[in-house]
Amino acid sequence: MKILVCMGNVPDTTTKIKFDSEMKKLDTNGIQWVINPWDELALTRALEIKEQSGGKIEKVSVINIGKADAEPTIRKALAIGADDAYRVDAEPSDSYYIAAQIAEVAKKENFDIIMCGIESSDFNDAAVGSMLAEFLDYPSVSAVSSFEFNDGNVKLKRDIDGGKETIVISTPFVAIVQKGICINPRIPAMRGIMMARTKPITVSAPVETDSLIETTIFELPASKAACKMVDAEDTDKLIELLHGEAKVL
Amino acid sequence: MSIIVFSENRIGKIKKQSLEAVAYATYISKNNSKPVIAISVGNVNNDELAVLAKYGASKIISITDSNWQNHDSQAYTKLIAEIVEKESADTIIFSHSNMGKAIAPRLSVRLKAGLASNVLALPLSYSPYVFKRKSYNGNAFQQMKIKSQKCVITINPNSCDLVESPVSVNITDFTPTTVANAATKVENIDLITGKILLTEASVVVSGGRGLKSSDNWKPLEELAEVLGAGLACSRPVSDEGWRSHEEHVGQTGKIIAPDLYFAVGISGAIQHIGGISGSKVIVAINKDKDAPIFSYANYGILGDAFDVLPKLIESVKKFKSA
Amino acid sequence: MNFELTEEQLMIKQAARDFAVRELLPDVLERDAKCIYPERQIKMLAELGFFGIMVDPKYGGGGMDSISYVLALEEIAKIDAATAVIIAVHNSLTAYGIEHYGNEEQKQKFLPALASGEKIGAFLLSEPEAGSDATSQKTIAEDKGDHYLINGTKNWITSADHGGTYIVIAQTYPDKKHKGINAFIVDRNSPGITLGPHEDKMGMRSSDTHSVMFTDVKVPKENRIGEDGFGFSFAMKLLDGGRIGIAAQAIGIAGGAFDLALKYSKERKAFGTEICNHQAIAFKLADMAVKLENGRNLILKCAWLKDQGKSYSIESAMAKQYCADSAMEITTEAVQIHGGYGYVKEYHVERLMREAKVTQIYEGTSEIQKIVISRALLKD
Incomplete structure (x- = not known):
């Protein structure tokens, strides 16, 4: 069996976000790029499953839609333990585009399990995994916080509001994972x-895709008024402010 | 043309987020006169369904067949697509909830409808649609235009006021031609009952490393109880195992947007802020005057949580009984 | 000239950083306060390959260059210098010593367990009466035909207890002075080895430091490193490289303190503005940053020279002296910037200042470095 992990190349989450003067594009100066944190969790779990599968899972591959400058991040995934990588040489403009491109590669390579992080820390779209599943006409399970693979049988837990559902599913499918799927992302040894450089990255050209949306502009959050301090002895005052001034009580 | 809202329920009760989605649809409807149709899947009685009409849904399509209780996103996508076609809908609205996130993107592909997810406000323009949505974990907002004829939207909690606009309602039981042929089988459901859901709560009380250990949660629980608030924690707390990771809010945990958020003993790392930046009002209680949380908070108390909490609980009790 | 780090070097730096923040930071204060050895973390670091960073992959190592090594050490030391010193002694002295001066048999026998971190290395040179003056070794290794018999005491030994593989420097021919000294690979569990109590140190409190007593400890002949009498020259060569590791550790400590001070100065307000806006603080930050940059560059140059197979003895003395002295200055200023908060343990800079001190002392004091540097300048 083969697992594909979809990975985004995103600014480190502590980066101060800035845009160009037209507010159309991210100002990438000084940005450190990392594997999207949720995708890193997916990769870690995929590798754990592979290691515990007793050879049932032969390979964990990663895929990224990005230009050549995404390769250091892809190689980090290889360093962490992915066996090989695919890169579709294109700007990852939106979720629909990304999912369409991944679907093309996935159709050719017949992966049994596809894993995606629940969202990317740049566009916060929470969409690629489900879109990909629809393009492939695979079932998908979202908000997966536990992934067990026993002798080829898959048991997932997904978060629903106020609880968890245990799901059984047969391959192929897309699992969209979130926190809880593994304890910590794996640090490369x-x-x-x-060895990362010795592992193959297969690069392909993008396919034509519909363009359904367009970013018009970005805005930065308005700077906030200073925090109003209340004396620690006067908690009545705080309640009064929350009720009378902020109107949230 | 019509607007469809996918309404979610929990054990037969319609979720607040779904009411917001209907209210959101009604705002759009006022602009373009398209009727608002709500879809409900599951055992929700007509009295409860009628609540959707209070916020402007004039037609409710209810699917109560027990075969349709599996929440399989692939099957639900087909079901909704069938209704979209039947009702010639061009705008389909979901909550940005676990279920919304699971179905809306699939539907977007199936209908070739542009997806506007994580939407934070009413449309900036209606023809074509332009939406303001969250990006970069709340460190920026993206304005995006829909270029396709149809459009799928997932909206964040608190993105639209719950204004009532009652209409008379027509509730139809619907038997879809789509078969509920789910590839996923739900083996077990583990519901945490008796607790206020973080994603639904309008007030959330949250504790951080400043509370020092798992034994010190009593006063926080009490504050949550008197406020009728959901209980949450920061990442170090769930990493240390002091509280369940279900309660972890932050960039990698739950992302919430209550009206009022109490951050107690939480320093306010940027990853934490990523999960709470949608809150209307943030109150910080911290003994470190330099804690970054104070630069995000609207109100702050400088002091030791263990001293402040008992007083605050008393103040809330006094307020509630007044 | 190329100042760009390679992708691998950047990845190692990041890996070390991620590990330190995630695994070392949460309990570093407690381990410091209670002198607790980082047992759990050492195991994890071993799995990640931190104990065989530069060892040839054929002996189970990572086969990385010295630049990668100093980058990793610096990142670990920023958070936890005590763990960094365990790694530094192991890699720069024990593993490097055996790999570069041992024979093939010794490499095959000892390196795999060192590279995997199954055994931690220790280096036993200092004595109660032979610190900086390493020529006057009082520990005796008597030649008994097929083995040596070691008697004597070694002081200030990092990883003396948790270490598994010692390199011991001892005198075989007292009349030949330093030319009679030998180096031996000794199993820590050999009969006749006893440890003094855990030293109650100013800093580096979670690394274990003891004196080690040898009473008729039998060491097989094949465990001697190099020719008979090679020990002193071996130790000096190793310390040339060891100095780079300690310099990296020192600059890590300094960098950690600087990061904290910079952050604090942007948050703490006095006289109506963040204190970084006061020139007295801003200039301190500038001075600290310049020293850090200089120190890092010196270290990277040494590591580069070493990787190129060029001589680095003087440069490493310069790097060690400069980085250690700068670390002391930078950490002291970091405490000063923190004011009263800097003097309490919770803010970490107090600990970093205590840890900086020893970098001016061990593996050659700053004064010894100046002797090395000036002698080289004044030669012939």
Whole structure:
């Protein structure tokens, strides 16, 4: 069996977000790029499953839609332990576009399990995994916080509001994962780092896709008024402000 | 043409987020005169369904067949697509909830309808639609235009006021031609009952590392109780195992947008802010005057949580009984 | 000239950083306060390959260059210098010593367990009466034909207890002075080895430091490193490289303190504005940043020279002296910027200042470095 993990190349989450003067494009100066945190969790779990599968899972691949400058991030995934990588050489303009491109590769390679993080920390769309599943006409399970693979049988837990559902599913399918899927993202080991360059990255050209949306402009949040301090002894005052001034009580 | 809202329920009760979605649809409807139709799947009685009409849904399509209770996103997508076609809808609205996130993107592909997810406000323009949505974990907003004829939207909690606009309602039981042929089988459902859902709560009380250990949660629980608030925590707290990761709010945990958020003993790392930046009002209680949380908070109390909480609980009690 | 780090070097730096923040930071204050050895973290670091960073992959190492090594050490030391010193002694001295001066048999026998971190390395040179003056070794290794018999005491030994593989420097021919000294690979569990109590140190409190007593400890002949009498020259060569590691550790400590001070100065307000807006603080930050940059560049140059197979003895002395002294200055200023908060443990800079001190002392004091540097300048 083969697992594909979809990974975004995103600004480090502590980056201060700035845009160009027209507010149309991210100002990438000084940005450190990382694997989208949820995708990193997906990758970690995929590798754990592979290691525990007793050979049932032969391979974990990663895929990224991005230009060549995404390759260091892809190699980090290889250093962490992915066996090989695919890159579709295109700007990842929106979720629909990304999912359409991944679908093309996935159709050719017949992966049994596809894993995606629940959202990307740049566009916060929470859409690629489900869109990909629809393009492939695969079932998808979203908000997965536990993924068990026993002798080829898959058991997932997904978060529903106020609880969890245990789901059984047969391959192929798309699992859209979130926190809880593994304890921590895996840190690459020295050996992995040294081997990353020896692992293949297959680069392909994008396919034509419909364009359904367009970013018109970005805005930055308005700067907030200073925090109003209330004396620690006067909690009545706080309640009065929350009721009378903020009108939230 | 019509506007469709996918309404969610929890054990037969319609979720607040779904009422907001209907109210959102009604705002659009006022602009373009398209009727608002709500879809409800599951065992929701007509009295409860009628609540949707209070916010402007003039037609409710109810699917109560028990075969349709599996929440399988692939099957639900087909079901909704069938109704979209039948009702010639061009705007389909979901909550930005786990279920909305699972179905809306699939529907977008199926209908070739542009997806506006994580939408924070009413449309900036209606023809074509332009939406303001959250991006970069709340560190920026994106304005995006829909270029396709149809459009699928997921809206964040608190993105639209719950204004009532009652209409007379027509509730139809619907038997879809689509078969509820789910590839996913739900083996077990584990519901946490008796607790206020974080994603639904209008007030959330949240504790951080400043509370020092899992034994010190009593006063926070009490504050949550007197406020009728949901209980949450920061990442270090769930990482340490002091509280369940169900309660973790932040960029990698639950993303919430209550009216009022109490951050108690939470320093306010940027990852935490990413999960709460949609809150209308943030109150910070912290003994470190330099804690970054104060630069995000609207109100702050500088002091030790263990001293402040008992007083605050008393103040809330006094307020509630007044 | 190329100042760009490679993708691998950047990845290692980040890996070390991620590890330190996630695994070392949460309990560093407690381990410091209670002198607790970072057992759990050492195991994890071993799995990640931090104990065989530069060791040839054929002996189970990562096969990385010295630049990667110093970058990793710096990142670990920023958060936890005590863990960094365990890694530094192990890699720069024990593993490097065996790999570069041991014979093939010794490499095959000892390196895999060191590279995997199954055994932690220790280096036993200092004695109660031979610190900076390493020529006057009092520990004796008597030649008994097929083995040596070691007797004597070693002081200030990092990883003395948790270490599994020692390199011991001892005198075989006292009349030949430093030319009679040998180096031996000794199993920590050999009969006749006893440890003194855990030293109650100013800093680096979670690394274990003891004196080690040798009473008739039998060491097989094949465990001697190099020719008979090579020990002193071996130790000096190792310390040339060891100095780069300690310099990296020092600059890590300094960098950690600087990051905290910079952050604090942007948050703390006095006289109506953040204190970084006061020139007295801003200039301190500027001075600290310049020293950090200089120190890092010196270290990277040494590591580069070493990777190129060029001589780096003087440069590493310069780097160690400069970085250690700068670390002391930078951490002291970091405490000053924090004011009263800097003097309490919770804010970390107090600990970093205590940790900086030893970098001016161990593996050659700053004064010894100046001797090395000036002697080289004044030669012939």
